[in-house]
Amino acid sequence: MDPYVNLALDRADRVRAIYLRVSHVERTASWLPIQVICEQCGRIxxxxxxxxDGETVAYACLPDMVSWARGCGHEGRLSPLGGRAKLPWNLEWAAKWGLLGVTIEGCGKDLATAGGSRDRSDAISxxxxxxxxxxxVAYEFLNVGGKKMSTSKGQGAAAHTIAEVLPPEQLRFLFLRPRPSQVIEFDPEGDTIPRLFDEFDRIAAATAGREVKGELPADYERLFAYSLLAPSPDVAEAAGAFRPAFAHLALLAQIPGVDIAERMExxxxxxxxxxxxxILAERTVSARAWLDSYAPARARLVIRHDAVPEEVxxxxxxQRAYLGALATAAAAETPGSGDAWQGLIFRVAAETEMPSGRAFGALYAAFLGRTNGPRAGWLLASLEPGFVVERLRAAAG
Ligand SMILES: [Zn+2]
Structure with missing residues (x-):
């Protein structure tokens, strides 16, 4: 940084003029754009x-310069080169652009206002x-639960908490998906996190060339590739990999005695x-962290193994006839996956002219003793098939 320190001090008059012109900040004629480290107390x-004078600056360590620290009163002269001083940050920012040959750099939109830090650093550069x-590229804000993220003010969620729940690739995906100029609204409560995983998996499937429902964002293959963590990822392998649906996994993680890896195979x-x-191991950790933090009550469940719940x-x-018909169909077909169960639940509902909402209500009552629950197909797929058929029959009466 020394060449930049020299330039900033040689051209201190230009720096003061820029502060005045761009940001209407007036510095006294003696002010220099440098912060030296006090040789006596080490404060900066x-x-x-x-x-x-071209080699050294005079400095004083002032007791009352700032409210948050007290200078020791030392006065002296030193060379500001060789790490004995630093540039104020607007100058340091500009110096780094030159030093590192930066050609594009984003910053938060609060820095990119007219007369703000970015304008000042641009002029200094x-x-x-x-x-x-x-x-x-001016970045928009990340709003967490409708509030501008500001950990220092206790608003929103702390980044480390979010990072415990979201693996790096889903976190990258969250930031890469919107345009840079679009506010990211992220409310970790409710279904936001399962939906983010589902969307990631949808984009992965599309990248792998599989047909997916819904519109795809422009450049979805690049979006997927850039979400990957490896520096030179095998995009085809990553896109084609089997990924357990997050909500399903969160469900399995709550059922005692389930061998999750076996179920996934x-x-x-x-x-x-x-x-x-x-991927499975990483997602299982995320699912447990989600259940401990942001998961809504309806995602937490207790399977009523011992007896038919009284809610039945x-x-x-x-509804009872529907459960009986589903038991017969399930005994004949033994659906092997959440998707297969989900398909069967809908098919039998259509055959018995049962609206799907009431069909799901009957299933939740029979297995959870509740009126609502997670995706019923995944719930049933996570249970022992013999138990499911037996319970359907018992609840059908
Ligand atoms: Zn001092």
């Missing part, structure tokens, strides 16, 4: 430097360091590759 925020500043219909096993008494004859 309390020193005031003046009188650059051009007029003091004589380097064209990088192209700017049954679902896939083949053994998991090492790559897929790693509230079902009407048509």
């Amino acid at each position: 925020g309390t020193t005031y430097a003046t009188d650059w 051009r007029e003091v360091f004589e380097v064209e500043p990088p192209r700017n 049954a679902e896939k219909g083949a053994s998991l590759s090492a790559f897929e096993a790693a 008494a509230a079902l009407d004859a048509a």
Whole structure:
């Protein structure tokens, strides 16, 4: 940074003029754009430097310069080179652009306002360091639960909490999916996190060339590739990998005695590759963290293994008949996956002219003793098939 420190001090008059012109901040004629480290007490925020002679500056460590620290009163002269001082941050920002050859750099939109930090650094880069500043991309805010994320004010969620629930690739996906100029609204409560995983999996499937429902974002293959963590990822392998549906996994994670890996191999219909096993392990950790933090009450469940829940008494004859028909169909077909169960639940509902909402209500009552629940197909797929048929018959009466 020394060449930039020299330039900033040689051209301190230009720096002061830029502060005044761009940001209407007036510095006294003796002010220098440098913060030296006090040789006596080691503080940097309390020193005031003046009188650059081309080799050294004079400085004083002032007791009352700032409210958050007290200078020791030392006065002296030193060379500001070799790490004994730093540039104020607007100059440091511009110096790094020159030093590192930066051609594009984004910044938060709060820095990109007219007369703000970015304008100041751009002017310093051009007029003091004589380097064209990088192209700017102003980023929008990340709002967490409708509030601007600000951990220092206790607003929103702490980044480390989000990072415990979301693996790196889903976190990258969250940020890469919207345009840079679009506010990201992220409310970790409710179904936001399962939906984010589902959307990631949908984009993965589309990238793998499979047909998916719904519209795809422009450049979805690049969106997927850039969400991957590996520096040179095998995009085809990553896109084609088996990924357990997050909500299903969160469900399985709550059922005692379930061998999750075994269930997933049954679902896939083949053994998991090492790559897929790693995805499963990562997602299982996420699902447990989600259940401990943001999951809504309806995602938490207790399977009523011991006896038919008394809530079944509230079902009407048509709902009981539906459960009986489903038991017969399930005994004949033994659906092997959440998708297969889901398909069967809908098919039998159509055959018995049962609206799907009432069909699901009957299933939740029979297995959970509740009126609502997670995707019923996944719920049933997570249970022992013999138990499911037996319970359907018992609840049908
Ligand atoms: Zn000092």
